[in-house]
Each structure stands twice: as C-alpha cells, then as structure tokens.
Amino acid sequence: MKISVVSSILGGLSLEESLKYLSSLGVEQFELGVGGYPGKAHADALVLSKDAAARKALADTFKKYNMEISALAVHGNCVHPDKEVAARFEADYEAACILAGQLGVDTVVTFSGCPGSDPGAKQPSWVTCCWPTEYQAVAEYQWNEVLIPYWKKAAAFAAEHGVKKIALELHPGFCVYNADTCLRLREAVGDIIGANVDPSHLFWQGMDITEVIRVLGEKNAIHYFHAKDTQFNAYNVRKNGVLDTGSFTAPAKRSWFFCTVGYGHDTTAWKKIFAALKVAGYDGSISIEHEDGLMSPKEGLEKAVRFISECVLKSDNENMFWA
Numbered sequence: 663m664k665i666s667v668v669s670s671i672l673g674g675l676s677l678e679e680s681l682k683y684l685s686s687l688g689v690e691q692f693e694l695g696v697g698g699y700p701g702k703a704h705a706d707a708l709v710l711s712k713d714a715a716a717r718k719a720l721a722d723t724f725k726k727y728n729m730e731i732s733a734l735a736v737h738g739n740c741v742h743p744d745k746e747v748a749a750r751f752e753a754d755y756e757a758a759c760i761l762a763g764q765l766g767v768d769t770v771v772t773f774s775g776c777p778g779s780d781p782g783a784k785q786p787s788w789v790t791c792c793w794p795t796e797y798q799a800v801a802e803y804q805w806n807e808v809l810i811p812y813w814k815k816a817a818a819f820a821a822e823h824g825v826k827k828i829a830l831e832l833h834p835g836f837c838v839y840n841a842d843t844c845l846r847l848r849e850a851v852g853d854i855i856g857a858n859v860d861p862s863h864l865f866w867q868g869m870d871i872t873e874v875i876r877v878l879g880e881k882n883a884i885h886y887f888h889a890k891d892t893q894f895n896a897y898n899v900r901k902n903g904v905l906d907t908g909s910f911t912a913p914a915k916r917s918w919f920f921c922t923v924g925y926g927h928d929t930t931a932w933k934k935i936f937a938a939l940k941v942a943g944y945d946g947s948i949s950i951e952h953e954d955g956l957m958s959p960k961e962g963l964e965k966a967v968r969f970i971s972e973c974v975l976k977s978d979n980e981n982m983f984w985a
Contacts, residue, residue, distance in 0.1 A: 663936070663974050665967065666691035666732035666949035668888070671959045673703040677720070680704065681727040687967050691732035692724070693771065693949045696761060697754025698738030707736065707757035710764075717764055732947035733769040733886055734758045737831065741804075741812050742786060743778030751775075756819060763824030770820060771829045771858050771886055774838035774847060777808040788835050790905075809837050810850045817854045829858035829886035832874075834867065841877045848883055856885030860951070861935065865892040865926065866904050866918040872938040879942025887939065889970055890951040891926035894918045910955055920953040922962040924969040932973045940975050948974055 667689055672680040681692060696707035710716050724731060736758035738751030758770055779787040779800045789801045820828055830838045830847070838844050841857070848855040857878050861871045878884045898906075898917040906917045913919040923932060936948070948970060952962040 663939070663945055663948050663976055664690045664730070664732070665970055665974065666693050666947040667963065667967075668693045668700070668735065668949055668951040669695040669704050670700050670735075671950075671952045671963055673701060677704040678723055678726075681723060681729050685727040685729060687964065688971065689729075689967060691730045691947055691949070693732045693735050693947070695735045696758050698736045698751055698772065700735040700737055707734070707754060707761045711757045711760040717761075721765065731765060731767050732949055733771045733829065734762050734765075734767055735771045737771065737773050739773060739775040739786065739836070740816065741775035741777045741808050743783040744785070752816075755816065759820040759823045759825050762820075766824075768824070768826040769829055769886055770825050770827070771831065773833055773836045774809065774813070774830045774843075776836045777804045779803070786835075788837075804837060805846075809847065813847060813851045813855065817851050821854055826854065827856055827885040828854050829856055831858040831860055831863070831888065833860070833863050840864070840867065840869065841874050844878065845881060845883060848881070853882070856883045858886040858888060859884055860888035860890055862888070862890035862892045862920050862926075862951075862953075866894070868904070871935050875935070875938040875942050875944075879938075879944065882943065884939070884942060884944045886946065887944065887948050888951045889923050889948050889966065890953060891921045891923045892918050893921040893926040910953075913955060919955065922952065922954045922957065922969075923950070923966045925954070925956075929969070929973060932969070936974050945978075 667684055669692055694705050695701055696705045736754050738754060740748055740752045740755055742748040762770055776786040776788050787800060789797045792798055817828060830844060832839050832844060838847055844857045864871055864874055895917055902917055904917050908916045910919060950966045952959045954962045
C-alpha cells in the first residue's frame with residue numbers, strides 16, 4: 663500500500679509546490695483532480711488531453727519529485743437531469759479517460775451520479791426509502807432507464823482509452839452509495855466498475871467498514887480507497903438520528919461531521935480496516951482526503967500522514983516460517 667493525497671486539499675498551491683511539499687512528508691502518490699467537483703487547480707483534462715507538451719511537463723514534474731499519479735479524479739454527475747450540467751460533467755469525464763490512457767494511469771475515480779425522478783425532472787432525486795411505493799418506481803426508472811445504460815456506454819469509452827478501473831466513490835446522494843448498489847452496477851456493466859471505499863461516508867450510515875471490504879473484496883471490486891473519518895455528536899444522534907441536512911459549518915448542530923483520520927475512530931479501528939483491505943487482496947493507494955472543519959488542511963494532512971503511516975501495511979511477509 664502507498665500513501666496518496668487528494669489534490670483538492672492543496673488547491674492553493676501549484677502542482678510543483680504541492681509535490682515538493684508532499685515529498686517532504688514522505689507521501690508517495692498524488693490523486694490528481696482533473697475536472698468535475700475536484701476542480702482543475704493542478705490539471706485540466708480537457709486541456710492536457712489535447713496538448714502533448716503540457717502532458718510531458720506534467721509527467722516531468724512528477725518525476726522530479728519521485729511522485730506517482732495514483733488516479734485521476736473527476737467526480738461528477740454525468741446522469742444529472744439537467745442536460746447542460748450532465749454534458750459538462752461528461753466532457754470532463756471523457757477527457758479524463760483519454761488523459762489517463764495517455765499518462766498510463768489505470769484508475770479514474772468518480773461518482774455513479776444520480777438522475778432525476780422522471781424524464782421531466784430538473785434536479786437529482788436520491789431515493790432512500792421504499793414506501794410510499796412511488797419511490798420504488800423512481801429507483802427502477804433511474805437504474806434501468808438511465809444509470810445502467812449510461813455506464814455501459816461510459817465504461818466502454820473508458821476501456822477503449824486504456825482505463826482499467828472506474829472507482830465509484832460510495833457516496834450518499836448518488837445511486838451507488840453502499841456495497842450492494844456498487845455490485846448491482848458492476849453486475850450490469852462489467853468488472854471495470856468497482857468501489858472507491860471511503861469510510862467517512864459509510865460510518866454515518868451505520869456500516870461496519872471491515873464487512874463492506876469483505877463483501878466487495880470477495881468480488882474483487884475494491885478499486886481504490888480514500889482515508890477520511892467521521893465523528894458523531896451522540897446527543898444530536900439520539901435526538902434526530904443520522905439523516906442530517908444541516909450545514910457542515912455548524913458541527914455542534916449536526917449529528918455527524920467529517921474529520922481527520924483518528925479523530926473519529928481510533929488507531930485500532932483503522933488498523934483493522936487496513937488489515938481487512940490486505941486480506942481482501944487490495945494493496946493499492948490509500949488516498950488521504952481532508953474535509954475537517956476544525957483544523958486547517960495543512961494541519962489535518964500532516965496529522966493524517968503520520969497516523970496512516972503508523973497504521974498502513976506497506977510490505978508483504980514472504981517468510982511465514984511458522985506456517
């Protein structure tokens with residue numbers, strides 16, 4: 663396993679400044695945002711995919727600091743019911759797939775997206791319950807009429823350009839948000855579809871992360887991993903439950919909020935997560951993400967690097983003499 667960092671954390675720095683800083687921390691990889699929600703602070707797939715000189719400059723900068731690109735991040739909603747919005751996300755996604763092939767990066771990280779409730783909808787509609795039964799009809803429309811047809815086309819496009827793994831972040835608000843929904847889309851589309859497991863989005867839904875890893879690992883469906891934590895406000899959970907639409911800027915009023923690894927779950931919990939990944943056959947990138955409103959990105963990142971360096975498994979044991 664290698665430690666990576668989500669590039670949006672360092673959006674205020676240039677690419678060279680970011681890589682120099684991360685190298686000094688002992689980080690080995692950078693998850694490069696190239697469009698969509700991650701932004702284009704360090705790289706724009708729409709530009710780079712058409713400019714060989716710019717791609718060489720990018721590759722040379724990574725080589726200078728002995729850093730690798732762990733994945734191209736282009737999270738978006740390509741099935742948004744607003745066709746103009748969907749088209750912008752899709753343009754970034756397709757450019758990212760082209761760029762990944764040009765750079766020799768095998769993984770693209772994104773969201774499944776979420777359609778509207780019906781063909782006339784203007785905004786996405788995330789279904790979270792089965793009754794009244796209209797919600798079941800909405801979910802079937804979204805999956806059978808929009809999501810599966812789109813991803814069959816989008817996965818084929820990615821494969822044509824050399825992408826081997828589409829890592830869909832399991833994220834509430836989108837159709838793929840847990841193990842079952844990820845495996846449903848993978849079954850319909852193919853093995854290029856897999857999960858970007860981000861525990862922070864799973865903790866608050868009540869999932870056991872090691873069990874999620876086990877279920878996905880059995881299908882070889884873990885394509886990527888984000889390291890981010892969640893902290894609960896027990897009083898607000900007891901009062902209101904975990905479905906929370908309050909602002910992240912007011913953590914005292916929320917039932918839960920994102921935090922730096924180690925500030926929501928302890929070292930033992932995270933060591934079990936990394937061990938579970940190893941057992942499941944995942945030996946890839948551990949990409950640190952920072953969305954902690956209580957500390958600066960720099961403080962959170964540096965603490966996360968130290969914490970994960972202690973927990974992550976970086977080598978195999980090829981001398982199991984006791985076995």
